Amino acid sequence: MIPFNKPYLTGAEQEYLSKAVALGKLSGNGHFTQLCQSFFEEQFDFGKCFLTTSCTDALEMAALLLDIQPGDEVIVPAFTFVSSANAFALRGAKIRFVESKADFPGLDEAKVEKLISEKTKAIVAVHYAGVPCDMDVLQQLSDKYNIILIEDAAQAVSSFYKGKALGSFGKLAAFSFHETKNVHCGEGGMLVVNDPQLIKRAEVIWEKGTDRAALFRGEIAKYGWKDLGSSFLLSELQAAFLFAQLENLAGIQSRRKAIWEDYSAWFSGKKDQIQVLPLSFLQLLEECMKGLGEVGFQTQPGNYHLFYMLFEYADLRQEYIQRLKEKGVLAVFHYQSLHKSEFIQNYQPEEFVRHLPNSDRFSDCLLRLPLFYQLPNLLVES
Structure with missing residues (x-):
């Protein structure tokens, strides 16, 4: 039987997994996490990157970071994976569904504006099959109505719009490293924060609502609970696996x-x-x-x-x-x-x-x- 998908191994995964074990830190935000995050920041000119356990988690981080509340509205394509909408529904938002194009499954940018109301908080641009949405149109709407633009780039690693990497347009972007994606680590994801004003809080949310990362950097003497958050960090073992993939992108x-x-x-x-x-x-x-x-x-x-x-x-x-x-x-x-x-x-x-x-x-x-x-x-x- 020829499967629909077979996860690719570059050959370096075992070596890097062994190195991660030898380094003695497996819980996340260690050596290989930093290597992966730096790869994306430098290769694609992204803002601050945060590896997560899935693209779903990255989107849920985004919903927390944007303070999505009951009564807010978020515009999402009807033809997408459930996480694109579920992350915001979890915070109480109403989902306004936008139609696909007639000739392509991606969202129809021409039908977004009519869905915008005074309650609209964000637009989720899903780049179906790694094919970019018209980011000029969506950015104009974002600016015109003061709405946050989020890229669901789950399928869009190393994809570009007018020479600029997808994931670098919205204030926030989410990627997937599920085993079906071009590069993977079994299960994994990443949140890209392109707005410098959101980076510090994103790190707290990423670290279960605490400032533990600052403690590990030696910036504070003890850490505490600062905000809502969850266990979003990808383990070092998965980050090591992912880095082997990225080297062969x-x-x-x-x-x-x-x-x-x-x-x-x-x-x-x-x-x-x-x-x-x-x-x-x-x-x-x-x-x-x-x-x-x-x-x-x-x-x-x-x-x-x-x-x-x-x-x-x-x-x-x-x-x-x-x-x-x-x-x-x-x-x-x-x-x-x-x-x-x-x-x-x-x-x-x-x-x-x-x-x-x-x-x-x-x-x-x-x-x-x-x-x-x-x-x-x-x-x-x-």
Whole structure:
């Protein structure tokens, strides 16, 4: 069976895990945490970075840092992972869902402004598949209405908008290092704080609401409880694993680019441009499509995080999933529209009646193909 994802190992993970053990500090905010955070700050010109146990935790840190309160409103795409909205709902915010574009699952920037009210506290820009939102439009809205712009860059490591790294636009940005991401440590995330005025408080929230980090730096004689917070720090073992990945980021991106471009070339009829994927595999994908009607494909590469197909109906997608499974290939769909979720029906039922056909179409018809570093080798070996 060809899996949908297989976590990539660079070969240096074991060495760095052993080094972390030898250094004797495993609980977080140690040697490898600092290396990872500095990597992002220097490589992508980010503000202060804080490694977290997940992107979910990074978003929950953001909600605490921005003092989200009951009655506040936060604008979030309907087609996204639940954490994009849940982090703010946890603080009592009402979620205002924005529609996807007609031709791409990312949020439709042209439909954001009509959702803004005097209660709007933040806009969450989710960079689906590492493809950037129009940050010019969203930044203008942020400035015009004095609304905080947050980037949910879970899928967008090493992705850019007009030459500037995603994660460097909003006051805050959240990344994921889950095993399905381009670089990973099993489970992990990061909060980027681009507003210098928020850094000191972010560190306190990160350290369970205490000023322990200042104590460890020798700046104070004892630490105390200063603010709300939680156990957000990533362990040193995971940070060591992640650093091995970051050292190989360029090579990982190059490999994923070649795979993505093979998919794109094959399905757009440029079959003479295939680089790494076996023709037999691509022919199998095409053979299984027979009789399933017209199928669309992802055309924007982003950071080569994923490649999707788009069927006309949900039952056609399911038929293709089954055909591929019978041939030993696992393909999976993606998000279910949050505005139709059971939670929203109960929590803010007026949102449930909203008609967001584009988001619903991607929920029903989008299918992701396997895309991971070792994919070409596995196909040759199988």
